Amino acid sequence: MKSSPRFTLAILGADLASVFLAFNTVAVLRGIAYPLDPVVLPLAIPAALLVLALALIDGYSPRTDFLSLDYTSQHLIAVFAAIIGTLLFTFVLLPAGVLLQQSRIVATVSFLLAAPIGLAARRLLALRRAAVRLNHAVAFVGDPAAAAAFRAECRRVGFDRPVIDVATHPAADRSDITALLADIETGRTEVEAIVLRESSSDLPPGLPDRLVRLHFAGIPTYTLELFHERVWNKIPLYRINQAWLFQGGFQLAREPLFERLKRVSDIFLALGVLALSAPLLAAAALAILVDDGGPVFFRQTRIGYRRTPFTLYKLRTMRAAVDGARYTAKGDKRITRIGAFLRSSRLDELPQLWNVLKGDMSMIGPRAEWDTLVRDYEREIPCYHFRHLVRPGITGWAQINYPYGAGIEDTLRKLEYDLFYIRHYSFRLDASIVLKTIHVMLFGKGSR
Numbered sequence: 001m002k003s004s005p006r007f008t009l010a011i012l013g014a015d016l017a018s019v020f021l022a023f024n025t026v027a028v029l030r031g032i033a034y035p036l037d038p039v040v041l042p043l044a045i046p047a048a049l050l051v052l053a054l055a056l057i058d059g060y061s062p063r064t065d066f067l068s069l070d071y072t073s074q075h076l077i078a079v080f081a082a083i084i085g086t087l088l089f090t091f092v093l094l095p096a097g098v099l100l101q102q103s104r105i106v107a108t109v110s111f112l113l114a115a116p117i118g119l120a121a122r123r124l125l126a127l128r129r130a131a132v133r134l135n136h137a138v139a140f141v142g143d144p145a146a147a148a149a150f151r152a153e154c155r156r157v158g159f160d161r162p163v164i165d166v167a168t169h170p171a172a173d174r175s176d177i178t179a180l181l182a183d184i185e186t187g188r189t190e191v192e193a194i195v196l197r198e199s200s201s202d203l204p205p206g207l208p209d210r211l212v213r214l215h216f217a218g219i220p221t222y223t224l225e226l227f228h229e230r231v232w233n234k235i236p237l238y239r240i241n242q243a244w245l246f247q248g249g250f251q252l253a254r255e256p257l258f259e260r261l262k263r264v265s266d267i268f269l270a271l272g273v274l275a276l277s278a279p280l281l282a283a284a285a286l287a288i289l290v291d292d293g294g295p296v297f298f299r300q301t302r303i304g305y306r307r308t309p310f311t312l313y314k315l316r317t318m319r320a321a322v323d324g325a326r327y328t329a330k331g332d333k334r335i336t337r338i339g340a341f342l343r344s345s346r347l348d349e350l351p352q353l354w355n356v357l358k359g360d361m362s363m364i365g366p367r368a369e370w371d372t373l374v375r376d377y378e379r380e381i382p383c384y385h386f387r388h389l390v391r392p393g394i395t396g397w398a399q400i401n402y403p404y405g406a407g408i409e410d411t412l413r414k415l416e417y418d419l420f421y422i423r424h425y426s427f428r429l430d431a432s433i434v435l436k437t438i439h440v441m442l443f444g445k446g447s448r
Contacts, residue, residue: 007129008060014121015054015114019047022113023106032102042100046107049085050114053078056432059122062129063231066122074439075122079115081435083108136190137162139180141207142197142224150195150224156413157232161192181210184219194221233401234416235423240383252425253389262430266363270356281350284315284342291338292319297351302368305391309371310360313351317343326373327406346441352394364430365393366418377411387418390425395437397421397429 023043027033057074058064065071086107090100100107138161140150147165154163166176183189194211211221228236251258274281285296298316301309317339318332328335335343342348355361361368366387369377377384393399398417402410421429 007062007125010125011060011118011122012051014125015051015118016047018114018117018121019043019050019110022110022117026106026110026113027103030103030106032106045089045094046082046086046100046111049089050079050082050111053082053085053435054118056428057435058432059118066119066126067130070439070443071122072119073443074436075119076115077435077438077442079111079118083111086111136192137164139163139184139189139191139194140165140197141177141194146197146224153232159232164189164191177207181207181214184214185210185217191219193227194219195224195227196221197224228416229420229424233397233420235419237412237416237419240386240419242383244383245386245389247423249423250389250425253422258425261427262362263359265427266356269363270353274350274353274357277347277350277353280347281315284338284347284350287338288316288336291336294319298348301371302392303371303374303388304360304368305388307385307388310355310358310368312360312368313354315342315348315351317348326370328404349394356394360391362391362393363395364433365391365396366421367396367399367414368392377408380408381412381415384415386422387415389422395433395440397433400433400436400440 020038020040020043023046024033024038027039028035033039054060054075057071057078059075059078086100087104090107091104140147140163142150142165144165147163150165151163153159154161164180166180180189184191184194194214196211215221222230225236225239228234245253252262288294288296295316298314298318300312300314302312304310317336318328318334319336320334339348352361356363369392374384396418397420398414401417402414
């Protein structure tokens with residue numbers, strides 16, 4: 001989609017202004033600052049942490065839906081993370097005497113004041129942007145079958161831009177493409193981007209040059225694969241083959257340093273979460289025993305790193321059933337009363353921290369699948385085994401981006417997100433997943 005530096009800079013400016021105004025207002029009311037001598041330099045730390053936390057949830061991306069309740073909750077979670085980071089940084093790492101150390105209330109209340117200002121700025125800018133670009137479309141250049149598939153994918157991911165498609169196969173009327181580009185060049189047709197199907201090898205003469213000119217004029221041209229990655233944050237499966245692994249990226253699978261750093265962070269994070277959640281885990285175990293008197297833990301063989309089987313542990317949320325259904329259905333009668341709550345809150349996942357400490361799993365990665373299902377998936381889905389290039393995770397990119405589903409079709413869709421994570425792994429992406437997982441846990445959305 002079109003890059004929009006002014007849109008991003010406007011949001012960034014609003015955040016920095018909100019931090020300055022909120023902190024100085026609260027500091028003056030608290031008596032540790034004066035109206036004619038505002039605090040500026042000490043605010044670099046809270047401002048930087050707020051910007052970092054919001055960047056991790058795509059709070060500065062023009063593609064983010066700032067009008068949704070989902071974004072509002074993620075924004076508030078990011079602000080809370082910035083509060084915790086500011087307090088830790090200020091009172092643990094900095095030497096004594098720093099202005100912000102005079103009051104924890106000032107830091108906390110200031111962030112709480114800045115949060116609605118940032119949200120309001122985003123909503124106003126998003127509404128203005130939407131009004132300006134209401135009729136802007138995406139132009140798709142490819143054969144009719146590819147265009148139909150692209151439209152279907154737009155519906156599936158909730159991409160609401162209109163789509164203009166023109167065919168490039170030999171029987172197509174080439175004048176359609178020429179007319180469309182002429183309308184785009186003159187401004188009669190407003191488009192956000194042009195998407196080019198990679199297999200369109202017989203493009204009309206001169207079309208590549210015109211696409212280059214439009215690209216430099218601010219209307220980007222994407223290959224279909226790149227559009228999937230840049231806009232939808234997933235890998236299209238039609239591009240996957242046995243040579244796919246030899247492309248760029250894959251730091252986590254290729255570089256031992258990244259794997260070791262991730263392993264160390266997994267251990268510390270798992271120990272911290274386990275210590276904090278121990279009372280919840282004990283209460284959940286007791287509730288399971290009281291509910292139906294059955295075993296507390298559920299054990300199942302899953303497939304992990306490099307196709308290695310391991311025993312996964314979860315809190316039991318279902319009764320044993322004779323039918324042995326492979327997938328959990330909506331309203332499944334096997335789910336116990338306490339199990340429904342544990343599943344919706346994700347508390348049933350806590351025993352997997354033991355799997356993380358053992359090295360079977362990571363905190364973040366593709367979902368660990370049942371060995372019986374993996375055998376079927378590897379037989380029916382080419383290159384499914386690529387997801388075993390990294391350790392499976394308690395949470396992951398697919399888990400927060402795709403709802404729970406059952407069957408091959410849902411598995412294909414989730415695999416697209418898993419492969420994106422494996423190829424584009426970074427600690428920034430992991431941090432983003434952590435924040436969005438908190439949102440999923442609080443509001444009961446995402447994959448199971």
